Amino acid sequence: MEKLFQKISLSSATLVLVLLLGIFTTLFISAKPAVEAFGLQFITDQRWNQEIPLIESSDTVIEDSDDAIIADEDDEDMILDEDDEEDAATKTVFGGLVPIIGTLLSTLIALLFAMPIAMGIAVFLAEIASKNISKFVGMAIELLAAIPSIIFGMWGLYYFAPLIADTFGGYQVSLLTAGLVLGVMILPFMAAVTRDSMNTTPDVLKESAYALGATKFEVVKDIIFPYSKTGIIGSIILALGRALGETMAVAFLIGAVYSLPDKITDPTISIPVAMAVNFGEASGLGESALFYLGLILFVMSFAVISFAKFYFLKRGNA
Amino acid sequence: MPVMKIKNFSFTYAGVEAPSLKNITLPIEKNQITALIGPSGCGKSTLLRSMNRIHDLYPGNKYDGKINLLDLETGKYNNILAIKKENEFIQLRQQVGMIFQKPTPFPMSIFDNVAYGLKIAGIKNKTELSDRVEASLKGSALWKEVHDRLGKSAMGLSGGQQQRLCIARAVAVKPEVLLFDEPTSALDPISTGAIEELIVELKKDVSIAIVTHNMQQASRISDYTAFMYLGDLIEYDKTENIFLNPKEKRTEDYITGRFG
Ligand SMILES: Nc1ncnc2c1ncn2[C@@H]1O[C@H](COP(=O)(O)OP(=O)(O)OP(=O)(O)O)[C@@H](O)[C@H]1O
Ligand SMILES: [Mg+2]
Numbered sequence: 001m002e003k004l005f006q007k008i009s010l011s012s013a014t015l016v017l018v019l020l021l022g023i024f025t026t027l028f029i030s031a032k033p034a035v036e037a038f039g040l041q042f043i044t045d046q047r048w049n050q051e052i053p054l055i056e057s058s059d060t061v062i063e064d065s066d067d068a069i070i071a072d073e074d075d076e077d078m079i080l081d082e083d084d085e086e087d088a089a090t091k092t093v094f095g096g097l098v099p100i101i102g103t104l105l106s107t108l109i110a111l112l113f114a115m116p117i118a119m120g121i122a123v124f125l126a127e128i129a130s131k132n133i134s135k136f137v138g139m140a141i142e143l144l145a146a147i148p149s150i151i152f153g154m155w156g157l158y159y160f161a162p163l164i165a166d167t168f169g170g171y172q173v174s175l176l177t178a179g180l181v182l183g184v185m186i187l188p189f190m191a192a193v194t195r196d197s198m199n200t201t202p203d204v205l206k207e208s209a210y211a212l213g214a215t216k217f218e219v220v221k222d223i224i225f226p227y228s229k230t231g232i233i234g235s236i237i238l239a240l241g242r243a244l245g246e247t248m249a250v251a252f253l254i255g256a257v258y259s260l261p262d263k264i265t266d267p268t269i270s271i272p273v274a275m276a277v278n279f280g281e282a283s284g285l286g287e288s289a290l291f292y293l294g295l296i297l298f299v300m301s302f303a304v305i306s307f308a309k310f311y312f313l314k315r316g317n318a
Numbered sequence: 319m320p321v322m323k324i325k326n327f328s329f330t331y332a333g334v335e336a337p338s339l340k341n342i343t344l345p346i347e348k349n350q351i352t353a354l355i356g357p358s359g360c361g362k363s364t365l366l367r368s369m370n371r372i373h374d375l376y377p378g379n380k381y382d383g384k385i386n387l388l389d390l391e392t393g394k395y396n397n398i399l400a401i402k403k404e405n406e407f408i409q410l411r412q413q414v415g416m417i418f419q420k421p422t423p424f425p426m427s428i429f430d431n432v433a434y435g436l437k438i439a440g441i442k443n444k445t446e447l448s449d450r451v452e453a454s455l456k457g458s459a460l461w462k463e464v465h466d467r468l469g470k471s472a473m474g475l476s477g478g479q480q481q482r483l484c485i486a487r488a489v490a491v492k493p494e495v496l497l498f499d500e501p502t503s504a505l506d507p508i509s510t511g512a513i514e515e516l517i518v519e520l521k522k523d524v525s526i527a528i529v530t531h532n533m534q535q536a537s538r539i540s541d542y543t544a545f546m547y548l549g550d551l552i553e554y555d556k557t558e559n560i561f562l563n564p565k566e567k568r569t570e571d572y573i574t575g576r577f578g
Contacts, residue, residue: 130377204418207372208484211416212435212491213408222434226425 031291042292045095048258054089094289098258102270107243109179118190123220126198145188153252156181170265178254182246186239197231198224237308244301247272271297320345321495321525323386329364332378338364342551344544351526353540360546362529366497370414390494415488419500421480423472428464431472431483435491450490458486459516478509498528514539533573537561545569
């Protein structure tokens with residue numbers, strides 16, 4: 001019985017690893033044409049789906065394989081006869097800079113917006129509010145965390161976006177709108193987890209500080225925050241992971257245009273949105289470029305989560 | 319002369335019908351050690367925690383009677399049960415410090431632990447801070463063991479060292495009264511001995527009230543002993559009288575181990 005149980009749990013654990021590797025491999029294989037065509041320059045290139053004459057852009061083309069040269073999107077393996085179509089020879093370039101920047105900036109705005117508010121809510125719930133209020137508000141916040149993201153997207157588009165445009169000027173759908181709604185989305189989770197870790201601070205520890213003449217503010221700042229630091233940082237990193245990958249809410253709000261924003265009130269696009277919006281009609285190198293974007297997002301999220309995990313592990317053993 | 323005069327004091331926890339302390343009248347003598355003894359649940363901690371009003375961190379408790387604290391500067395007594403404002407609470411807790419059953423080092427360095435009370439009291443001068451930290455650590459017999467690692471986390475100390483650190487931290491703010499709630503019950507005999515010595519040493523500077531379940535400890539270190547039972551103060555006297563010829567039958571039964 002014991003043996004069987006061990007085997008089952010071992011194979012489930014292996015399955016997870018296989019899945020992870022499998023997803024990575026599939027992503028990589030599908031992204032490979034784009035990776036070969038654009039290399040790491042993909043990350044710094046802001047052109048998406050732009051046709052450019054072959055000759056002028058020779059600097060980016062020369063070392064590339066024939067895969068990069070597409071005349072007809074339906075057949076990426078077709079090799080052009082350059083002698084016949086010298087003037088008409090063009091290639092389409094894809095660069096990931098705009099969605100990468102869009103993802104990073106919208107996540108950053110979300111974090112900057114959500115963090116102080118989440119901390120404030122957590123302090124209120126853990127230390128200031130009476131038990132009943134804390135329970136009630138805490139429950140409301142947990143419910144808020146359960147709202148599907150598409151609802152946040154619709155709410156953001158109809159009520160929040162006009163408000164933002166009125167207050168800050170600029171477009172209704174923009175980096176700022178997307179970032180702020182993203183912030184609202186990750187806020188409940190952050191607040192709830194932060195409150196939970198603050199609640200792990202032993203009462204005697206707080207009482208010891210009060211018994212030295214500390215004020216509530218000093219107890220929060222000097223005792224509770226340092227004590228629950230690990231949990232708080234963990235909640236921020238997990239929220240970051242969620243914000244990086246969020247698709248639906250952002251798709252409604254970021255504008256989905258491939259241009260670098262000059263101001264934060266400009267529309268742009270993020271990686272998940274680029275993938276969701278373009279997959280339908282993408283094919284050939286375009287499709288592969290989307291997979292390349294996916295790969296980058298995968299690596300970004302993976303890095304964030306593993307950082308969080310290692311951080312926890314290190315702290316846990318100390 | 320008592321530093322604290324508890325008069326007809328009753329205490330009821332929030333949401334509880336019956337009072338946990340009933341009509342307690344008891345002095346805490348200046349520069350003496352007063353031990354509070356009695357069976358579990360008799361209200362020793364409740365009484366101790368009333369003396370710096372740490373109870374007030376949790377709302378809804380009811381106080382009755384008076385607890386008068388001597389103001390060393392003016393020689394007058396102030397009723398600490400009348401305190402309502404936060405700055406008065408802060409002042410009270412700087413005058414009446416508390417050490418708990420389990421050591422409670424803060425998540426910071428050894429130095430910062432001891433300096434904490436001073437810093438929040440507004441002392442910023444670096445030399446004054448380090449002088450007083452050193453003096454408190456020496457006074458708590460911890461200096462020799464930690465002087466070369468003041469910057470290290472206090473969590474790395476042993477249980478006994480942590481408890482002495484907590485005492486140093488409480489002593490640093492120069493309180494009038496120190497309240498100890500079973501300060502050695504989580505410690506080994508050697509650490510317990512060190513803490514007992516330290517407490518006796520401290521009474522030169524502060525008045526002490528200590529809750530203990532250890533009869534030997536009470537008789538070894540205290541000058542006065544109060545025996546409590548089910549929320550009542552049964553007997554209060556010089557420690558030798560309580561242990562050698564108690565007036566109450568229940569006191570005698572308790573200290574001879576017949577119940578409790
Ligand atoms: N927070 C509380 N709310 C309600 N009742 C409480 C609370 N804390 C303690 N009591 C009750 O008050 C009475 C006195 O408790 P207290 O902790 O003062 O006892 P004690 O003498 O310190 O006991 P011990 O030796 O076990 O520490 C007990 O009956 C206890 O159940
Ligand atoms: Mg107790």
